[in-house]
Amino acid sequence: MAGVSDHEQDPHDERRTGPVLRRGHMVPPTTTDQRLLDSDQEADWLHTDPWRVLRIQAEFVEGFGALAELGPAVSVFGSARTRPDDPAYGMGVEVGRLLAEAGFAVITGGGPGAMEAANLGAQRAGGRSVGLGIELPFESGLNRYVELGVNFRYFFARKTMFVKYAQGYIVLPGGFGTLDELFEALTLAQTRKITSFPVVLLGVDYWSGLLDWLGSTALERGTISPADLERVQLTDDPAEAVAVVVASRSEDPTAGRGSIGA
Numbered sequence: 001m002a003g004v005s006d007h008e009q010d011p012h013d014e015r016r017t018g019p020v021l022r023r024g025h026m027v028p029p030t031t032t033d034q035r036l037l038d039s040d041q042e043a044d045w046l047h048t049d050p051w052r053v054l055r056i057q058a059e060f061v062e063g064f065g066a067l068a069e070l071g072p073a074v075s076v077f078g079s080a081r082t083r084p085d086d087p088a089y090g091m092g093v094e095v096g097r098l099l100a101e102a103g104f105a106v107i108t109g110g111g112p113g114a115m116e117a118a119n120l121g122a123q124r125a126g127g128r129s130v131g132l133g134i135e136l137p138f139e140s141g142l143n144r145y146v147e148l149g150v151n152f153r154y155f156f157a158r159k160t161m162f163v164k165y166a167q168g169y170i171v172l173p174g175g176f177g178t179l180d181e182l183f184e185a186l187t188l189a190q191t192r193k194i195t196s197f198p199v200v201l202l203g204v205d206y207w208s209g210l211l212d213w214l215g216s217t218a219l220e221r222g223t224i225s226p227a228d229l230e231r232v233q234l235t236d237d238p239a240e241a242v243a244v245v246v247a248s249r250s251e252d253p254t255a256g257r258g259s260i261g262a
């Protein structure tokens, strides 16, 4: 800003910025407002961590704001690559429909494949169909069956929403992304950050190998406990998956939301 850098330092100068007092040569040559309004500044700060912290904070504010009044919900996960002719897609549609009929909003990652299937089922059944999208290097966008969508830059902010606003997880066959979401819930449950939180795996054939390994190698080596596995249910039947979530909610109406430890 013109003239400001010519500022002569007066030893008697005093400046207060919030709780901070500056005197003499500790007084900067410009005020905070002058720097804010200076249009000639470099824009490198846009890519600094302090600025990122504000963007992250904004994601939480927007996410909480959009979802806080959603009501009972279940997060449904599964592969972004599941095609409409895959039986897993049909299971996703059915799960979305049954959840909607049972009064649950369906929260997905908002993408294609199994996410789209669950959103389709929920939307067609007149339920609340939610998609929490993620910015990716390749464009994919929210699928067309999402009726309430929030787009995130950061995976970790988005993952908080999946767990905070759901009373349980139903997990269709999926890859790394799905496994990440599944194991996050299992870790939160194991460490009692969430309580009364059912996790249902849909697709016996797909998930059995993983469960067998957890129940043999991991259990025998003591890296997990029997109780950690007991909370995971496995079925091929979408109705059974939804019944597990419904039963869990009837046993503990405070399940899921509000039971997350600080």
Ligand SMILES: C/C(=C\CNc1ncnc2c1ncn2[C@@H]1O[C@H](COP(=O)(O)O)[C@@H](O)[C@H]1O)CO
Pocket: 076, 077, 078, 079, 080, 081, 108, 109, 110, 111, 112, 115, 133, 134, 136, 140, 173, 174, 175, 176, 177, 178, 179, 181
């Ligand atoms: C890979 C393709 C599109 C990716 N688009 C995604 N959009 C939204 N959410 C996604 C996407 N990819 C992964 N996710 C999240 O992970 C889970 C699926 O991951 P997986 O590795 O496919 O199992 C899913 O639940 C999302 O939350 C186009 O082919």
